[in-house]
Amino acid sequence: MDKISIKGQRQLSGEVKISGAKNACLTLMPLSILLQETLELTNVPNLSDIITMQTLLRSLGSYIKYNPEKNSLKLTTKNITNSTADYDIVRKMRASILVLGPLLARMGKASVSLPGGCAIGARPVDLHLFGLEKLGAKLKLKDGYIIGNVRGRLKGAKIKFPFVSVGATENIIMAASLAKGTTIIKNAAREPEVVDLCNCIISMGGKIDGVGSSTIIIDGVDHLKHTTHNVMGDRIEMGTFMLAPAIAGGKIKIKGCNTDYLNSFIEKLVETGVDIKKNKNEIIVEKNIDVLNPINVITAPYPGFPTDLQAQLMTLTCFSKGISKFEEKIFENRFMHVPELIRMGANIEVQGGIAKVTGVSKLKGAPVMATDLRASVSLILAGLASSGETVISRVYHLDRGYENIEKKLSNCGANIRRFK
Ligand code: EPZ
Numbered sequence: 050m051d052k053i054s055i056k057g058q059r060q061l062s063g064e065v066k067i068s069g070a071k072n073a074c075l076t077l078m079p080l081s082i083l084l085q086e087t088l089e090l091t092n093v094p095n096l097s098d099i100i101t102m103q104t105l106l107r108s109l110g111s112y113i114k115y116n117p118e119k120n121s122l123k124l125t126t127k128n129i130t131n132s133t134a135d136y137d138i139v140r141k142m143r144a145s146i147l148v149l150g151p152l153l154a155r156m157g158k159a160s161v162s163l164p165g166g167c168a169i170g171a172r173p174v175d176l177h178l179f180g181l182e183k184l185g186a187k188l189k190l191k192d193g194y195i196i197g198n199v200r201g202r203l204k205g206a207k208i209k210f211p212f213v214s215v216g217a218t219e220n221i222i223m224a225a226s227l228a229k230g231t232t233i234i235k236n237a238a239r240e241p242e243v244v245d246l247c248n249c250i251i252s253m254g255g256k257i258d259g260v261g262s263s264t265i266i267i268d269g270v271d272h273l274k275h276t277t278h279n280v281m282g283d284r285i286e287m288g289t290f291m292l293a294p295a296i297a298g299g300k301i302k303i304k305g306c307n308t309d310y311l312n313s314f315i316e317k318l319v320e321t322g323v324d325i326k327k328n329k330n331e332i333i334v335e336k337n338i339d340v341l342n343p344i345n346v347i348t349a350p351y352p353g354f355p356t357d358l359q360a361q362l363m364t365l366t367c368f369s370k371g372i373s374k375f376e377e378k379i380f381e382n383r384f385m386h387v388p389e390l391i392r393m394g395a396n397i398e399v400q401g402g403i404a405k406v407t408g409v410s411k412l413k414g415a416p417v418m419a420t421d422l423r424a425s426v427s428l429i430l431a432g433l434a435s436s437g438e439t440v441i442s443r444v445y446h447l448d449r450g451y452e453n454i455e456k457k458l459s460n461c462g463a464n465i466r467r468f469k
Contacts, residue, residue, distance in 0.1 A: 053467050055429065065303045065460075075099070093120045098142055101138065108131060134160070142449075150219075154228065185199060185204045204229050213236060231269070233264065234265045293433060296434045298434075303334070322337075322342045343369045344373050346362060360426070360427035364430045367408065369408040389418060390431055393431055394435075414438045
C-alpha cells in the first residue's frame with residue numbers, strides 16, 4: 050500500500066487547477082441508466098471512486114469509454130443486462146446506492162446491496178427507500194440486498210424529507226425524471242452537485258423546476274436524450290487547497306470552480322485572518338499574519354458550512370491563538386482525524402459531536418494513518434506546516450477524492466512524495 054511523505058515548513062507559491070467534482074460525477078454517471086442514447090461527461094476527475102462507478106455500471110450492461118487524458122466519459126446503456134448491484138462493488142463505495150432509482154425507473158426492478166456504514170457513520174439509506182416507495186416502488190430487504198419492483202411505471206408523488214439528504218434527493222430526482230406525472234420534493238438538498246445533476250437532466254430533455262431550492266418539482270417525461278455535460282469543479286478540493294497556504298504560509302491561486310459555492314467556508318477562513326481575493330472561478334489565498342484567529346464552526350446542509358471541509362479547517366485552527374470549536378451535525382463520527390492530529394502535537398478535546406481545539410505554536414511530523422477521505426487530506430495539510438517528516442499510510446483513502454494531490458502540491462513548492 051502506498052504511503053505519502055511530507056517534509057514540512059516550506060512556504061507555498063504557484064497555481065492549482067481544480068479537477069471535476071467527484072460528488073457531482075458520482076450522481077451524473079448513473080443517469081446513463083435512464084436512456085439508450087449516449088451520455089457524455091467532460092471534466093471528469095481521474096479518481097478511484099469514478100473507476101468503481103464505471104465497474105458497477107458496466108456490470109449492469111453499460112458500455113463506457115473513458116479517456117483519462119481528455120477527462121471524458123462516454124456512457125451508453127442500450128440494454129440493462131443485469132439489475133443487481135453486487136455487494137462486492139457496493140461495499141467499496143456508498144454512492145453505488147445511486148443506481149437504485151434509475152434502475153427502478155428504467156427496468157421496473159432492481160437488487161442493490163445495502164451499502165453498509167463507513168468510518169464516518171452508519172449512513173443508512175432509509176430516506177432513499179422512503180422516497181422510492183412514495184413513487185410506487187415495492188421494496189424489501191433480503192440477505193443484505195434491497196429488492197425493488199415496480200408494477201408498470203413509477204408515478205409522480207409528493208415527498209417531504211424529514212431532514213436533508215444529498216443522496217436521497219439525487220436518487221428521487223433521477224427516478225422521478227421518467228415517472229408518470231409530477232413529483233414535488235420538499236426539504237430537498239440544495240448542494241451545488243444536486244444543481245449540476247438537475248441541469249444535466251434538463252439538457253437531456255427532463256423537466257425540473259426549483260433547481261437549487263429546497264422544493265424541487267419534476268415533471269416526468271417518456272424519454273431522455275443524449276447530452277454532453279461538463280462536470281462542475283470540485284468545491285471541496287478547492288476549499289482544501291485554499292487551506293494549504295493558510296496553514297503552511299505563502300500564496301496560491303486556485304482555479305477551476307465557481308467560488309460562489311464556497312461562501313460559508315470563505316466567510317470562516319476570512320474570520321481566521323487569512324487574506325482572500327475572490328473572482329468568479331479563481332481565488333488567491335495568502336497568509337499575511339503570524340498567528341490566526343480562533344473560530345467556531347457548525348456543519349450544516351448547503352448553503353451552511355460543508356461537513357466535507359470540517360477536518361481540513363480544523364487542521365488550520367490547530368495553529369490559531371486561543372480556542373476554536375467545531376460542532377459536527379451531519380455525521381456521527383467525523384472526528385477520525387483528531388487522534389492523528391494529536392499524535393502530531395495538536396491540542397484537541399472531543400466531547401460528543403463537539404471538538405475543542407486549543408491552538409499550539411507548532412506541530413511535529415509523525416507517522417500517521419488515513420481513515421477516511423477528508424481526514425486523510427487534513428493530515429497532509431498538517432504535514433505541510435509541521436517540523437520534520439510526516440508519513441501518511443493507507444493513502445488509498447486519499448485517492449478516492451483527490452487527483453494527483455502530491456503533484457499539485459509539489460508544483461507549489463511542497464516537499465511531498467509518494468512511495469511504496
Ligand atoms: C453526500 O453523501 C456526499 N457524498 C458526502 O461526501 C457528503 O459528506 C454528504 O453528502 C453531506 O454533504 C456524495 O455525494 C457521493 P447525506 P450522502 O445523505 O448523500 C443521514 C465525501 O467526503 N442519512 O446527505 O451519503 C446520513 O447518515 C463524502 O466526499 C440517513 O439517515 O449524505 C448523514 O448523517 C463523505 N438516511 C446525513 O443523513 C438516509 O437515507 C446526511 O447524509 C440518508 C442519509
